[in-house]
Amino acid sequence: MDALSRHRLRLRWRVLACLLACHAAPRAAGPAVPEIVSPGVLSGPAHDSAPAFSPDGREVFFTRSSSSLSTILVSHRRAQDWSEPGIAPFSGEWLEMEPAFSPDGRFLVYASNRPDDDGGAPIDGFFNGVARPGKGARLWRVDRLAGGWSRPRLLPPEINDGHAVYAPSVARDGSLYFMKPGADGRFQVFRAQAVGAGFRPAERMPFNESGAASVDPAVAPDESFIVFSSNRKPARGMDLFIAIRQGDGWGCAIHLGETVNSAGSDAEARLSPDAKTLYFASDRTVDVPFPATRQQTGVALKRMHDWDNGNYNIWRVDWSPGSRTPKAVAPARLERAAIAIAGDTGLKPRLRRRAPAERPS
Numbered sequence: 001m002d003a004l005s006r007h008r009l010r011l012r013w014r015v016l017a018c019l020l021a022c023h024a025a026p027r028a029a030g031p032a033v034p035e036i037v038s039p040g041v042l043s044g045p046a047h048d049s050a051p052a053f054s055p056d057g058r059e060v061f062f063t064r065s066s067s068s069l070s071t072i073l074v075s076h077r078r079a080q081d082w083s084e085p086g087i088a089p090f091s092g093e094w095l096e097m098e099p100a101f102s103p104d105g106r107f108l109v110y111a112s113n114r115p116d117d118d119g120g121a122p123i124d125g126f127f128n129g130v131a132r133p134g135k136g137a138r139l140w141r142v143d144r145l146a147g148g149w150s151r152p153r154l155l156p157p158e159i160n161d162g163h164a165v166y167a168p169s170v171a172r173d174g175s176l177y178f179m180k181p182g183a184d185g186r187f188q189v190f191r192a193q194a195v196g197a198g199f200r201p202a203e204r205m206p207f208n209e210s211g212a213a214s215v216d217p218a219v220a221p222d223e224s225f226i227v228f229s230s231n232r233k234p235a236r237g238m239d240l241f242i243a244i245r246q247g248d249g250w251g252c253a254i255h256l257g258e259t260v261n262s263a264g265s266d267a268e269a270r271l272s273p274d275a276k277t278l279y280f281a282s283d284r285t286v287d288v289p290f291p292a293t294r295q296q297t298g299v300a301l302k303r304m305h306d307w308d309n310g311n312y313n314i315w316r317v318d319w320s321p322g323s324r325t326p327k328a329v330a331p332a333r334l335e336r337a338a339i340a341i342a343g344d345t346g347l348k349p350r351l352r353r354r355a356p357a358e359r360p361s
Contacts, residue, residue, distance in 0.1 A: 032259070032260070032317045032318050032319070033259060033317070034259075034260060034280075034282070034315040034316065034317045035315065035316055035317070036307070036313060036314075036315055037051070037279065037313075037314040037315060037316050038081055038082050038314070039303070039306055039307045039308075039313075040306035040307055041075070041081055041082050041083075041084065041085070042060065042062060042075060042082055042085065042314055043307045043313035043314045043315075044064070044306070044307055044313075045305065045306065045307060045309055045311065046064050046065060046066055046311060047063075047064065047065040047066065047281075047311045047312040048062060048063070048064050048281070048311075048312055048313055048314050049062065049063045049065075049097075049098075049267070049268040049281035049312045049314065050062055050063045050097065050098045050099065050100075050167075050216075050268040050270060050281065051270050051279050051314055052099040052100050052101045052108065052270060053101065053270075053272060053273050054101060054105050054273070055101070055103070055104065055105040055273045056105075056273070057077065057272070057273055058076060058077040059074065059075070059076055059077070060074070060075050060076075060077075060082065061073070061074050061088055061099040061101075061108065062075075062085075062099070062314065063096075063097040063098055063099070063268075064085070065097065069095070070095050070096060070097045071087055071088075071091050071092055071095075071096055071097075072087070072088040072090075072091035072096050072097065072099050072110060073085035073086060073087060073088060073091075074086060074087075074088045074089075089148055089149050090108075090142045090149045090151075090152055091110075093114070094112050094113050094114040094122060095112065095113040095122065095134075095135060095137070096110055096111065096112040096113075096114075097110065097111050097112075097137075097166070098110055098111045098166060098167050098168065098216075098268070100168040100169050100170055100270075101170065102170045102174070103170065103171070103172045103221040103273075104172075105144065106143060106144055107141055107142060107143045107144060107170075108141070108142050108144075108149075109139055109140070109141050109155070109168040109170060109176065110139070110140060110142075110168065111137040111138070111139055111140075111165065111166045111167070111168070112137060112138065112140050112152070113125070113134065113135055113136050113137055114140065114152065116154065121134065122134040122135070122136070123136040123137075123138065123163050124136050124163060125137060125163045125164045126163065126164060127164040127181050127185075127187065128185070128186075128187075129185060132164075136163030136164055137163070137164060137165060137166050138154060138155070138160040138163065138165050139154075139155045139159055139160055139165050139166075139168050139176075139178060140152040140153060140154055140155065141153050141155055155176075155199075156198055156199060158192050158198065158199040158200065158201050158202060159176060159178065159192050159199060159202060161180075161202075162180055162181070164180055164181055165178060165179075165180045166178065166179050166180070166187075166215075167179045167215060167216045167217060167268075169217045169218050169219045169226075170219075171194075171219055171220075171221060171222075171223050172221040172222055172223075173194055174194030175191060175192060175193050175194045175199075175223070176191070176192045176194070176199065177189060177190070177191050177205075177217040177219045177226065178190055178192075178202075178217070179214070179215050179216065179217065180202075182204060182208065184210070184211070186211075186212065186213045187213045187214065187215045188204055188205070188208045188213070188214050189204075189205045189207070189208055189214045189215070189217045189226075189228055190202040190203060190204055190205065191203055191205055205217075205226075205250065206249065206250050207226075207228075207241075207243040207250050207251075207252060207253045209230065209232045209253070211232075212230055212231050212232035213230060213231050213238075214228055214229070214230045214232075215228065215229050215230070215238070215267060216228055216229050216267050216268050216269055217269070218269035218270050218271050218278075220271065220275050221275065223245055224244070224245045225242055225243065225244045225245060226242070226243050226245075226250075227240060227241070227242050227256075227269040227271070227278060227280075228240075228241055228243075228253075228269060229241070229266060229267040229268075229269065229280075230253065232253070234255055235255065235261070236258075236261070236262075236263045236264075237261075237262070237263055237264045237265050237266070238264075238265045238266060238267050239255060239256070239261040239266055240255075240256040240260055240261055240266050240267075240269060240278075240280060241253040241254060241255055241256060242254050242256060260278075260317055262282055262283075262284040264282070264283045264284060265281075265282065265283050265312070266280055266281070266282045266284075267280065267281055267282075268280055268281035268312070275319075276318065276319055277316050277317070277318055277319070278316065278317050278318075278319065279314060279315070279316050280314075280315055280316075280317075281312040281313065281314060281315070282312065282313060282315050283310055283311060283312055283313075284315075285308050285309070285310055286300075286303065286308050288300045
């Protein structure tokens with residue numbers, strides 16, 4: 001066999017391995033089951049999503065939104081739960097969402113429709129084939145200071161080259177992952193390499209798929225893996241996927257299974273500071289068996305009032321029963337952990353599909 005034939009054979013095996021990992025991953029018993037986060041507080045009756053935890057885990061910024069409003073709230077850890085959320089010091093004036101901490105906690109990046117200059121009008125947007133007057137978005141940065149937070153600063157055009165830039169995620173070296181419309185108009189995941197005080201031009205990530213949307217990246221601090229959402233097969237709605245770094249490239253996307261994912265929308269992935277826990281937003285609801293007792297109905301009504309009404313809530317799932325930190329695991333072992341999470345047994349709540357208004361997905 002000559003060198004060209006051997007090269008072609010190796011290439012065929014690589015393609016086959018990728019297809020098997022992406023579409024025929026073996027099922028594992030006992031996958032992790034998602035849990036609601038702080039019901040009635042961080043997960044309330046409105047759309048709640050995109051939690052960004054400080055490095056010590058004692059502070060969280062997240063998005064609360066409706067059809068007409070989106071703002072960033074902040075809450076602080078108490079002995080048993082979280083404090084009543086309040087408007088973040090840098091938010092509340094514009095349509096704002098999706099905060100993301102730098103791994104060292106020195107700054108936050110978030111999406112906002114605020115104009116370049118004080119007194120200006122909110123920027124217009126266009127995505128998913130629809131014009132959004134006054135509801136565009138670009139990425140802004142605020143720095144933590146001794147007495148609070150700096151004024152928001154617009155990130156450079158290497159990142160903000162349009163008015164529909166969302167979902168930032170910051171790597172340890174300052175490189176930025178985010179989403180914006182690709183050439184076909186669908187949202188895609190991009191990365192801008194940090195260089196000094198700036199960035200190189202953003203590059204489209206290889207795990208995007210033609211004809212499908214890829215949104216809401218959450219990258220490990222060392223960029224060893226990334227979680228994002230997509231409506232590609234086998235997704236039933238907008239589902240969570242993981243891609244694992246392999247040398248200088250990326251493996252293909254692995255679907256996180258039907259226990260983690262629901263039939264509706266599962267998006268806005270975020271990682272805990274130690275990368276042991278995946279947080280995400282979901283519109284799943286808890287099933288009510290029928291016939292129900294009056295007591296069961298009363299409990300369900302209370303839960304519906306507090307959070308369980310088909311809007312986005314914040315959910316969490318551990319990466320593995322042993323809670324190994326993914327960034328400390330070799331790529332092959334991390335891939336096996338992802339496949340274990342993707343098993344199809346476990347609790348499956350009944351679901352309703354309701355995407356947050358004006359939230360790109």
